[in-house]
Amino acid sequence: xxxxxxxxxxxxxxxxxxxxxxxxxxxxxxxxxxxxxxxxxxxxxxxxxxxxxxxxxxxxxxxxxxxxxxxxxxxxxxxxxxxxxxxxxxxxxxxxxxxxxxxxxxxxxxxxxxxxxxxxxxxxxxxxxxxxxxxxxxxxxxxxxxxxxxxxxxxxxxxxxxxxxxxxxxxxxxxxxxxxxxxxxxxxxxxxxxxxxxxxxxxxxxxxxxxxxxxxxxxxxxxxxxxxxxxxxxxxxxxxxxxxxxxxxxxxxxxxxxxxxxxxxxxxxxxxxxxxxx
Amino acid sequence: xxxxxxxxxxxxxxxxxxxxxxxxxxxxxxxxxxxxxxxxxxxxxxxxxxxxxxxxxxxxxxxxxxxxxxxxxxxxxxxxxxxxxxxxxxxxxxxxxxxxxxxxxxxxxxxxxxxxxxxxxxxxxxxxxxxxxxxxxxxxxxxxxxxxxxxxxxxxxxxxxxxxxxxxxxxxxxxxxxxxxxxxxxxxxxxxxxxxxxxxxxxxxxxxxxxxxxxxxxxxxxxxxxxxxxxxxxxxxxxxxxxxxxxxxxxxxxxxxxxxxxxxxxxxxxxxxxxxxxxxxxxxxxxxxxxxxxxxxxxxxxxxxxxxxxxxxxxxxxxxxxxxxxx
Numbered sequence: 001x002x003x004x005x006x007x008x009x010x011x012x013x014x015x016x017x018x019x020x021x022x023x024x025x026x027x028x029x030x031x032x033x034x035x036x037x038x039x040x041x042x043x044x045x046x047x048x049x050x051x052x053x054x055x056x057x058x059x060x061x062x063x064x065x066x067x068x069x070x071x072x073x074x075x076x077x078x079x080x081x082x083x084x085x086x087x088x089x090x091x092x093x094x095x096x097x098x099x100x101x102x103x104x105x106x107x108x109x110x111x112x113x114x115x116x117x118x119x120x121x122x123x124x125x126x127x128x129x130x131x132x133x134x135x136x137x138x139x140x141x142x143x144x145x146x147x148x149x150x151x152x153x154x155x156x157x158x159x160x161x162x163x164x165x166x167x168x169x170x171x172x173x174x175x176x177x178x179x180x181x182x183x184x185x186x187x188x189x190x191x192x193x194x195x196x197x198x199x200x201x202x203x204x205x206x207x208x209x210x211x212x213x214x215x216x217x218x219x220x221x222x223x224x225x226x227x228x229x230x231x232x233x234x235x236x237x238x239x240x241x242x243x244x245x246x247x248x249x250x251x252x253x254x255x256x257x258x259x260x261x262x263x264x265x266x267x268x269x270x271x272x273x274x275x276x277x278x
Numbered sequence: 279x280x281x282x283x284x285x286x287x288x289x290x291x292x293x294x295x296x297x298x299x300x301x302x303x304x305x306x307x308x309x310x311x312x313x314x315x316x317x318x319x320x321x322x323x324x325x326x327x328x329x330x331x332x333x334x335x336x337x338x339x340x341x342x343x344x345x346x347x348x349x350x351x352x353x354x355x356x357x358x359x360x361x362x363x364x365x366x367x368x369x370x371x372x373x374x375x376x377x378x379x380x381x382x383x384x385x386x387x388x389x390x391x392x393x394x395x396x397x398x399x400x401x402x403x404x405x406x407x408x409x410x411x412x413x414x415x416x417x418x419x420x421x422x423x424x425x426x427x428x429x430x431x432x433x434x435x436x437x438x439x440x441x442x443x444x445x446x447x448x449x450x451x452x453x454x455x456x457x458x459x460x461x462x463x464x465x466x467x468x469x470x471x472x473x474x475x476x477x478x479x480x481x482x483x484x485x486x487x488x489x490x491x492x493x494x495x496x497x498x499x500x501x502x503x504x505x506x507x508x509x510x511x512x513x514x515x516x517x518x519x520x521x522x523x524x525x526x527x528x529x530x531x532x533x534x535x536x537x538x539x540x541x542x543x544x545x546x547x548x549x550x551x552x553x554x555x556x557x558x559x560x561x562x563x564x565x566x567x568x569x570x571x572x573x574x575x576x577x578x579x580x581x582x583x584x585x586x587x588x589x590x591x592x593x594x595x596x597x598x599x600x601x602x603x604x605x
Contacts, residue, residue, distance in 0.1 A: 112295075116302065119295050123539035124576045127561045131569065132306040135562075208425050212543055215427050216558045231428060235547060239446050243435045250428035257423040 014266045021259035025078055028256070032075020040068040040225060051244050058244040060233065070249045073225040074256065077207050080141055084206035088148035089199040095149065096156025097191065100164060101183045110157070114150040122147060126209060130218040140219040144210050152198040159194045163187050193271045201264040204257040211253060227253050288588045292581045296574075300351065303573040308343045312564045314363070315339065350570070360567030364559055369571040372556060377575075380541050380552030382464075386472040388537060391479030392530045398480070399487025400522075404514060406492055415488070418481035426540050430474040430547035437470060444470045446548075471548040475540050479533060486529050490522040524594055531590070534583025538576050 042062045051058040057066035099110035117125065125147050130139030163169060164187065172182050213219055214228025221229075227249050234245035315334055338346055353360070359369035402414040421429075438446045445467055494500065495518065503513055542554030549555070553572065560568040 112298075115291075115295055116298050118535070119299050119580055120303075120573065120577045121535045121538035121542075121580060123542050124557065124573050127557060128303055128306045128569070128573060131312065131561050131564075132310045134311040204423060208423075211425055212427065212539075215425075216542065216546055217562055231425075231431060235431060238431060238435045239439060243440075246428065246431040246435060250425065250432070253428070254420070254424055258420065261419065261423050 010266060010270055014263065014270060017259065017263050017266065021263055024259060025256060028071055028252075029075045029078050032072045032078075035068060035072055035075075040064045040072060051248070057248040058242075060230075060237075060245055066230075066245065066248060069225040069230060070227065070252050073227045073230055073249070074252050076220070076224075076226050077210055077253070078256070080144060080210045081203050081207040083141065084144040084148060084210070085199055085203045087145040088202060088206070089152060089195070091146075092149040092152035092156055092198070093191075093195055096153045097160055097183060097187065099153070100157045100160030101179055101187065107157075110153065114153055117147065117150045122209065123212065126213045127216070127218060130213060135218050137220055140210055140213055143213065144206050148202055148206055148209075152195075152202060155198050156191055156195055159191050160187055163190050197264055197267050197271070200260055200267065204260040207253070208257060284592050285589055288585060292585060296577055296581060299577040300354070300570075300574050301347065303570055304347045304350065305343070307566050307570055308346065314564060314566045316564070354574070359571045362560070362565055362568040362571075364563045364565040364568060365556075369567050372568060373553065373571055373575055376551065376553040376556045379550065380545070380554060382468060383472050383475065383544075383550065383552060384537055384541060386468065387475035387479060387540075388530070388533075390472065390476035392483060392527075394476075395480040395483035396487050396526055399484040399526075400491055400514065400518070402484070403488045403491035403495065403518075404510060406495075411488075414484065418484050421478060421481040422485075424478065426474065426478050426543040427547050429478060430471070430544050433470055433474050434547060467550075471544045471550050474547070475537070475544050478540060479537065482533065483526060483530055487522055487526050490525060491518050494518055494521050524591070528587045528591055531583045531587035535580045538579055 042064055057070060059065055060069070095110050095113075099107040120128075126143040129143035129146065133139035133142055169182060169186050172186055177185070210219070211226075211228040211231070214226050215232045216228075217232065219228055220226045230249045231246060234242070234249070237245055314337070315330060334340060338349060341349075350360070357370070359373075361367070362369050362372045365372045398414055402411045405411050434446065438444045491514070495513065500513060500517060503517060508516070538554070541552055542557050544550070545552045545554040546558055553575075556568065557572045557576075559565070560572060
């Protein structure tokens with residue numbers, strides 16, 4: 001094992017992880033979206049089957065195949081995660097760059113908003129937003145999409161502030177370029193790597209929060225397959241020893257989250273000149 | 279004097295933020311399509327329309343939101359947090375009762391994850407690159423990605439159902455009067471939920487301590503200390519600890535926010551009657567007063583954590599103290 005990792009450098013490893021993650025996520029997503037609902041239909045003849053050849057992940061209290069339900073559920077989670085990351089990252093980029101480039105009142109306002117959003121536990125904020133939208137799918141979607149920007153905004157802002165102090169940016173200002181021009185031509189391209197890593201690391205958070213809030217009962221209805229719903233259902237049967245209802249869905253979720261974490265962390269190391277060539 | 283000013287400034291900022299948090303929470307709740315009246319009387323109530331109108335009038339539901347907010351905020355400051363619909367008790371009593379259960383849970387998890395995580399991080403950093411380091415690191419990365427409620431479910435199914443060592447849920451044996459519950463039984467019921475919470479909190483502090491110590495151990499003054507002939511335990515104790523202990527404590531205090539989210543999930547898994555499960559119940563049953571009360575309370579809790587971290591930093595870090603005095 002040791003020799004093997006030594007032969008691959010970080011760059012190759014990251015590529016392998018990216019391909020792995022992409023195959024895994026795209027596979028789950030496509031499989032889930034194109035899945036025939038019959039695959040996880042109710043069948044009382046086969047309820048509570050432990051994992052085996054016929055049903056790889058076992059079946060639940062209504063005889064639904066857990067493998068198909070989990071894949072379907074995870075694909076829903078991925079869709080929500082992608083949308084949430086996209087929305088949050090756009091907000092973060094706009095707010096972060098604007099705060100640092102314009103400065104002054106706008107900067108303090110953005111900072112204040114970040115502090116405000118981080119002042120409440122994330123889960124409480126999610127519950128409140130979901131409550132505002134009358135619970136259900138919409139509440140989860142908006143909640144997760146609108147609450148993940150503060151940390152990324154901080155990162156982007158700090159990065160922009162650092163770049164803004166560079167001599168070449170100051171020179172560009174002296175040459176008569178406007179703030180917009182400087183922001184677009186000189187600042188944005190340098191923020192992009194940090195920003196992209198931030199987005200990748202945001203994705204697992206979004207999925208995890210989606211699962212958590214759904215688990216607490218604020219999200220999708222009980223018939224719909226979603227990892228949070230499946231796990232919250234499994235809670236009722238765990239006391240009677242139906243461990244597979246909880247174990248496998250969680251592993252699928254964990255794999256998705258971990259792959260993204262690993263990619264993000266490795267990319268961070270690659271793009272940092274200090275550790276890029278280790 | 280400077281220190282007082284520093285703490286005062288932080289406190290001021292937090293108070294304005296707290297006010298904003300309550301405005302935000304109130305706005306979110308007020309915009310909800312979930313009707314508090316329906317939540318109160320139920321959907322198939324036989325109450326006449328006049329009676330419903332009378333309740334709505336009494337509650338002030340017909341007033342504009344701004345007026346309602348001012349009424350609520352005024353009462354809140356006076357100590358009247360309203361009455362919980364779901365629990366039929368004053369919100370303050372509910373939060374107090376529930377929090378007294380949660381606080382033990384959080385405290386145990388917090389101290390457990392802090393000490394063990396810190397030690398594991400230091401150990402991993404000292405043995406950087408070894409098998410132990412790799413195991414600790416991989417374990418932490420996996421835990422970081424694991425959802426709280428899932429780990430809770432696994433712990434529950436292994437220790438409570440399979441092995442039967444611990445109770446399956448609740449904070450006390452079922453069917454026993456509250457005054458008869460012994461301390462031992464309380465602790466017995468606390469172990470699994472706090473273990474779950476603590477294990478999840480560990481990864482952050484471990485990775486942080488490890489990273490910091492590795493950075494410090496590769497700096498020039500450590501090289502000089504090595505040249506003077508200090509061995510590794512001297513290096514860590516004399517130079518490493520002093521530099522990482524303080525930021526680590528700060529990180530642990532700043533984790534208050536995640537801790538609060540964590541208890542909501544952990545309590546839901548272990549059906550533990552704490553403040554987290556009260557939050558879930560309030561949200562699901564449309565209990566607006568309790569929801570608002572818990573939202574503001576949780577914000578106070580997070581601010582308290584941040585404030586303590588800030589004060590600790592200001593008090594203990596000689597650089598900040600001097601910087602303040604000079605500036």
